[in-house]
Amino acid sequence: MESFHQRTDLENLDNAQIAAFLDDIAVRLRVSSSTQRQALNALVFYYREVRQRDDLQLGDYQRARKSRHIPTVLSPEEVQRLLPEIRPPYQLMAKLQYGAGLRVAELISLRIKDIDLSRGQIHIHAGKGNKDRVTLLPKSLQEPIARQIESSRELFDYDRRQETPGVYLPPALSRKYPKAGETFPWHWLWPANDLSTDPRSQVVRRHHMHPGSYQRGFHQGVKKAGMTKRVTTHVLRHSFATHLLENGTNIAEVQSLLGHKNIETTQIYLHVRTQRSEMLTSPLDHFG
Numbered sequence: 149m150e151s152f153h154q155r156t157d158l159e160n161l162d163n164a165q166i167a168a169f170l171d172d173i174a175v176r177l178r179v180s181s182s183t184q185r186q187a188l189n190a191l192v193f194y195y196r197e198v199r200q201r202d203d204l205q206l207g208d209y210q211r212a213r214k215s216r217h218i219p220t221v222l223s224p225e226e227v228q229r230l231l232p233e234i235r236p237p238y239q240l241m242a243k244l245q246y247g248a249g250l251r252v253a254e255l256i257s258l259r260i261k262d263i264d265l266s267r268g269q270i271h272i273h274a275g276k277g278n279k280d281r282v283t284l285l286p287k288s289l290q291e292p293i294a295r296q297i298e299s300s301r302e303l304f305d306y307d308r309r310q311e312t313p314g315v316y317l318p319p320a321l322s323r324k325y326p327k328a329g330e331t332f333p334w335h336w337l338w339p340a341n342d343l344s345t346d347p348r349s350q351v352v353r354r355h356h357m358h359p360g361s362y363q364r365g366f367h368q369g370v371k372k373a374g375m376t377k378r379v380t381t382h383v384l385r386h387s388f389a390t391h392l393l394e395n396g397t398n399i400a401e402v403q404s405l406l407g408h409k410n411i412e413t414t415q416i417y418l419h420v421r422t423q424r425s426e427m428l429t430s431p432l433d434h435f436g
Contacts (some may be wrong), residue, residue: 241362261333304339
């Protein structure tokens with residue numbers, strides 16, 4: 149903001165001058181609405197909390213436009229080509245992410261108690277927006293996931309023999325049930341091979357697999373599969389939603405499975421789905 153106003157005494161700017169800066173980053177720099185909102189929050193904190201100004205009124209400024217990007221989606225055939233090229237254990241993780249529509253953070257932080265093999269469900273706790281939801285556990289993955297649970301149990305039993313501190317728990321739960329982290333239901337589905345220092349408490353314990361490890365294994369598979377699209381792990385979640393809609397699943401049900409707050413967020417997948425029953429034909433294909 150110093151360079152925009154060409155002055156250093158920012159504490160003396162009036163409402164119009166502050167709003168002019170928000171206008172500029174939206175109109176000239178074309179930042180996203182979330183970036184402009186971050187700038188607004190920072191300015192409000194600075195002037196109200198640091199400078200103790202009670203005259204701040206920033207309602208009149210140009211809002212940045214919300215961008216709507218069409219997500220990258222793999223076809224079912226591309227998913228079938230990609231998954232075999234991902235090496236274990238990342239292959240099972242990728243299959244579960246696609247089959248259940250999970251975010252990476254949700255996938256790697258799954259605990260044993262979150263898997264309901266008998267009902268074919270996965271319980272997501274404190275997902276994006278701190279919301280809980282239930283999503284699908286594919287039938288084809290029930291046996292592999294059961295084996296993964298037993299693999300996790302081996303590390304759990306080893307930690308108990310070594311008297312390793314229990315796994316991380318949310319603070320409120322840790323206060324109420326301090327020993328819950330030493331029980332198997334709270335153990336990670338994808339535990340890390342090595343112990344690490346918890347940066348929050350400095351306790352050396354077993355954490356879940358680092359997301360970077362999964363993402364590196366995934367991208368190696370993408371390279372081996374020769375994918376020409378820009379494929380990230382999140383593309384599996386996009387593909388899950390799109391393929392459900394293509395198969396006739398109600399959009400409200402897809403919204404629930406994904407954990408979207410607003411159905412408008414889910415509707416973006418309507419723009420990339422293929423109407424398999426009424427395949428649209430390019431006019432070029434009508435030429436003889």
